[in-house]
Amino acid sequence: MSTGTGEVDAATVAELHQLYGRQSHFIDGGDTSGWAQTFTDDGEFHSPSYPEPVAGTDALIAFAERFHAAARAANEVHRHVITNLAIDEPGEGAATVRAYLQIVATSIGGESRLVRMTTFTDRVVRVGDRWRIARRDVRRDDAQ
Amino acid sequence: MSTGTGEVDAATVAELHQLYGRQSHFIDGGDTSGWAQTFTDDGEFHSPSYPEPVAGTDALIAFAERFHAAARAANEVHRHVITNLAIDEPGEGAATVRAYLQIVATSIGGESRLVRMTTFTDRVVRVGDRWRIARRDVRRDDAQ
């Protein structure tokens, strides 16, 4: 539908904005299964913040549970603030999405702070009537 | 048009992104009437940051005027940074919108800082050719 510089159709833009709009609410709110299902069944999450990639629904759920438990143990609420979505659609039913992702933490009864600035590049695929993430690669700005 | 997990049509996504894109410019820029009119005539604003709910256009205008005046009195500019829109449309002409809302304050001649991380859940309804907010519930991350 589009090359790297061409336009992506409006329906795809809307659907992917919805995917990313919803995704952070899942993990930040503790809906770990909902978060895992934004990935494909064998979806992969690669981040330098963690020792090894996470792959597959069960492992993604366990990863999200650890993330959410760590925030609770620190008496904090963590938010994944996603901005600057850039969608490129090299083929039918597959797209690349790049975005900025800020981690913001708030202490219960205390202050909010920007913990980390990262970017990610996702390969997304259409599965049935939904877009799902086949692979995410996170890059930390402090590590470049 | 959609269930809680299904897709919302592209026109609705675009219209609601426009509503939220515009809304903060109104209150942050001092267009208090414009901000009040993003709510329905009897729209309600519920926030733990304020002692009681605000309901109806006149009260919403007065609320926005107090907000803007307080920022000016502090020699600051305040911004409502809205991200992570998640739209669910349970029925025709009605939708639920969740989002992240950061309050960023800048001192004139000074620094910018993240004042507060909040989320909100809005019930929005279509009135004529516009979406308007029937009820907003704000949640503060420091209060969970």
Added chain:
Amino acid sequence: MSTGTGEVDAATVAELHQLYGRQSHFIDGGDTSGWAQTFTDDGEFHSPSYPEPVAGTDALIAFAERFHAAARAANEVHRHVITNLAIDEPGEGAATVRAYLQIVATSIGGESRLVRMTTFTDRVVRVGDRWRIARRDVRRDDAQ
């Protein structure tokens, strides 16, 4: 298609969200030519952070190269976080876009911080099958 308060069509909203989604990746990632081409050939960039306006593709490329080089020299990665897009379309093939723009800097091996909160107003025009920025005016919150 729309007045200042009316709705802009979904295709235009999607295309402009894509323009702004992509734009920051260009300058922050060092693709200075890509960034310059988000402006028209004689596009203008006006910002109080710089002594004079920048106009035309060659000057925009040189400006972006200085921006990127300054960040590298400071051993930092800079990000232009764009939110709160408000699109108004006064005529066919021309629109006004307002947005919030945060500059976030991260030291390599160090912390991330909010450097500056700004807003901008762009006049955009449709050139062929693409929207491009004819003129950007940046406003700094610390200067109001």
